[in-house]
Amino acid sequence: MSTTAPDRRTRRRRQTIEEILDVALELMAAEGVAALSLSAVARRLGMQPPSLYQYFPSKMAIYDALFQRGAEQFLAAQRDAVAAATTDDVVELHLIGTTAFARWSMENPVYSQLLFWRTVPGFEPSPEAFAPARQAIDDLRAQLQAAVDAGRLHPDAATEEGIALFTSITAGLLSQQLANEPDASFDEGRFSRLLPVVLEMFYQHYAPTRGKR
Incomplete structure (x- = not known):
């Protein structure tokens, strides 16, 4: 045989x-x-x-497989960008990784709708399909904690509150871009080009001196 x-x-x-x-x-x-x-x-x-x-x-099984494939791709895009960076500044690395994620999202709008917006009624990704997205959140938590350890952010930034705020403002920016200018490039998009400004606002909100008088 x-x-x-x-x-x-x-x-x-x-x-x-x-x-x-x-x-x-x-x-x-x-x-x-x-x-x-x-x-x-x-x-x-x-x-x-x-x-x-x-x-x-089932159709949901196809959505699940596509969810996992998309999550693996955007996780790789972020990690590859950070690995290729020529700086060790934690804030710059954070911007590089987030920019890579935003670029990928704009270049893959179908995946983005499936991954980040509830566009399919009744669909919930399986634990296996969701695992890469969970790894991306773990990466974000580690990046924020690195900025805290470097004295660039207040400890609150690396909490669940900080992660929720960060993902809300970045997803909101991308949602506005894809809804209003779906064909624009990342660098030319009216909303996407504001990503560095949005990150600066996040860092100002969680400045190391937060809460001090």
Whole structure:
């Protein structure tokens, strides 16, 4: 019995899964994130709908796989940008990582809608799919704590309150950009180009002297 056949089948299955997700992403871009149809995906791939169920048992399973794929991509974009930085200044590194996340979000609006806005009624990512997003929050917490340890931020910045405020203002900025100028580049966007200003406001709010008179 050949030992290569199972590997070949596994590779082919993985390839088909990726093709399904790519087609689903294209359809979501054209028809709307919540308007995904399994029948439409099957037709685009030239397969019968029952064949599609061999790979994904439901539409929610496709959303879940896309959520995980998108979360892995934006986490990698942030980490790669920080790893390639030529500075060790904690504030500059924070800006670099956040800018990479914002650029990725604008370049991938379908993923952004699925990841950061509740565009699909009833969809909740599985723990496995949500794991990369949780890692991104852990990275943010570590970045804020590094700024606290360096004396650049008040300790409150690295608390749940600080994380909630930071994610709210950055997501709000991106929401405004994607809603009003979806085709603009990050550098030219009326809202996205304000990201350094928004971060400066966050740092001023959590200045090391916060609460001191």
